[in-house]
Amino acid sequence: MRITRRPGRGGPDGSAQFPPSPHPCRQESLRLPFVPLGLCPEGGSSRLLPQVAGLKRATELLMLGEEFDAAEAAEAGLINRVVDDGSALEAALERARRLAAVPREPVELTKLLLRRPDRDAILQTLAEEAVHSAARLRSAEAQAAFERALRGSRTGPGGSATHSTETARAT
Numbered sequence: 001m002r003i004t005r006r007p008g009r010g011g012p013d014g015s016a017q018f019p020p021s022p023h024p025c026r027q028e029s030l031r032l033p034f035v036p037l038g039l040c041p042e043g044g045s046s047r048l049l050p051q052v053a054g055l056k057r058a059t060e061l062l063m064l065g066e067e068f069d070a071a072e073a074a075e076a077g078l079i080n081r082v083v084d085d086g087s088a089l090e091a092a093l094e095r096a097r098r099l100a101a102v103p104r105e106p107v108e109l110t111k112l113l114l115r116r117p118d119r120d121a122i123l124q125t126l127a128e129e130a131v132h133s134a135a136r137l138r139s140a141e142a143q144a145a146f147e148r149a150l151r152g153s154r155t156g157p158g159g160s161a162t163h164s165t166e167t168a169r170a171t
Helices: 045-053 055-064 070-075 088-100 104-137 140-151 165-170
Strands: 153-155 161-163
Touching: 045 055, 045 104, 104 140
Parallel strands: none
Antiparallel strands: 153 161
8 A cells, every 4th residue: 555645756667656656635646757758668557557547548648658637547547546635644544444454364365366367467568568678778769858857858749848847856
């Protein structure tokens, strides 16, 4: 169980974005910045995201890498629920207390059984993503995107550099 009490932030690996906190606050923003940074999905996101959000939405989220809010994340099935600002910790703790109150072994068995059908496919996806990700990290596009992020600028659709504090936040 994870909670986030500030707007979503994360590096090129997307680890802070997917899966996001199960109970983000309304003002939290999320982003899957792989493609805009010259990278490919990793962490199993190319397999898991289409399963929860659908292929069309997953394609849009991964390829465009645009920020989206907690309500959009809930609509896409990426999070359990949106909570009021300042209440994420209490919401997560309440869920944790309820989970701790049920017998542990059935919880563990349920987790195993729910994840078992996809285990081999996810492991294969992780291996494939790792190969492609390693190559993309060394690519000219990724290096240029990292350089722009470090400078605090982002190249716009027409190829021109535009200043953006969001880039620095997202990387």
